[in-house]
Amino acid sequence: MVIHTTRESLSTTLLPLRKSQKIGLVPTMGALHKGHLTLVQKALNENDCVVVSIFVNPTQFDNNEDLLKYPRTLDDDVALLSKLKGNIFVFSPEASNLYQGTISSKSYNFGNLENEMEGKYRKGHFDGVGTVVNLLIRAVNPDNSYFGEKDFQQLQIVRKLAEIEGFTSNIVGCPIVRETNGLAMSSRNQRLTSEQFEAAALIYKTLSEVKEKFNSITISEANKLVQKRFEENKFLQPEYFEIAKEKTLKTAKRKHKGNHYRAFVAVFAGDVRLIDNIALY
Ligand SMILES: Nc1ncnc2c1ncn2[C@@H]1O[C@H](COP(=O)(O)OP(=O)(O)OP(=O)(O)O)[C@@H](O)[C@H]1O
């Protein structure tokens, strides 16, 4: 497996391939799991070669401890990718090489998408995500770029970013991959104790209950139901639970015909922050 650590070496390798090959990009922060591998496999199925970027982007963290504790497992990541069949390039640059100058965010207006949920609770997060995704897409110039629905708000932001920055790449959304207990796979799951991991099954269980009852209860009743379920669990502290319109991600207080709704949640298990969401249709 070829590992590129600079934009220059990656671009030299990709240049001759461009004429005849479709290039896929899967941006990640590493500590790869089956969720990531599903994205990579989809990218391999739909392209001739795939760049998997592994870069823990400092500008999207508002919490320095979260950044320091973020798992970094490059050797294991490469070993996992090596098991897949197909032409994969790992792109694992230093921040100074990727940013080529000061390591700071551009300021974006994503039409308010950035002010909801994750944007509200992680200040500047989506400016950091937008900045790094822009840098990665410009470095790779892919035909298709793959993002998971686990980070559904991020996926919507990246679609908007593509309009703002005029990307030629398609932005491809991929369904959430879950553990057998329902917990959405996430690199941060590595930091859970076994008790927290078991308890965290409640997140998807509760989202599924809301989905099942959604047609027969009000949004306010759904909010109360979620509050009650988490009150009963000593391992999990919800940061937010919101039912929002899928397109605008605006919090919904009442249901209106013709809208698609989605439930979103962020939960702390100790100091590990987990997010999840579910379509309510
Ligand atoms: N369980 C999953 N199902 C589908 N896509 C996923 C899943 N986990 C991660 N992804 C996607 O993989 C890409 C890279 O994600 P990232 O490297 O941040 O991993 P992560 O598991 O989301 O980690 P964390 O949430 O702890 O930051 C993102 O597009 C993300 O949405």
Ligand SMILES: CC(C)(CO)[C@@H](O)C(=O)[O-]
């Ligand atoms: C898209 C991304 C790789 C940008 O750093 C990150 O936010 C992620 O892994 O979801």
Ligand code: BAL
């Ligand atoms: N997968 C989202 C990246 C982050 O938590 O910063």
